[in-house]
Amino acid sequence: DGGITQSPKYLFRKEGQNVTLSCEQNLNHDAMYWYRQDPGQGLRLIYYSQIVNDFQKGDIAEGYSVSREKKESFPLTVTSAQKNPTAFYLCASRSDPGRGLGQPQHFGDGTRLSIL
């Protein structure tokens, strides 16, 4: 079955450490997104990518970095510059944005990141 796979499910970060969250999709979608969700709150956009080798900052990009070397993969690195990284991270994908605004985003199961 097609879908989005996020790994790991749980991740712990030490002070001063960079960690990378994986997101892989086999839906052949062009666009991919990373969101952060804090307890009891909505989703905030970190980064997004419409095509391979191109990505844009979202609303809260500081302290994060991404790459998009393959269509299927959009890893997110939480750097040591992100002082409050504890949150639930969701990856999403969407088919060609040129097909219209109504194409929904499909989500992975998320990664919970905590500080040690």
Next chain:
Amino acid sequence: AQTVTQSQPEMSVQEAETVTLSCTYDTSESNYYLFWYKQPPSRQMILVIRQEAYKQQNATENRFSVNFQKAAKSFSLKISDSQLGDTAMYFCAFNAGGTSYGKLTFGQGTILTVHP
């Protein structure tokens, strides 16, 4: 800037009854889509229903329907015959053209609890 507001942090309903979740939004765009997503305790985001701004007819998906009032910028979700499996956090989301093309803006969410 585009914003989405869900004014009900929490709601509860008895099984088999009907409940309505509120959502208002603000945008200067004329063409856009609105979505309701459900996030059960498993944390996976599931698309419930979507509505195109140009369509006057309200969208319906089985027990889920919307009341879309474009002039009032209101997009409420009605759940009929509520079931225990409807217990989840519900997010209203907005996707417009212009510079925000392809990006979703989410509300803060409403936690719905269905009681037996």
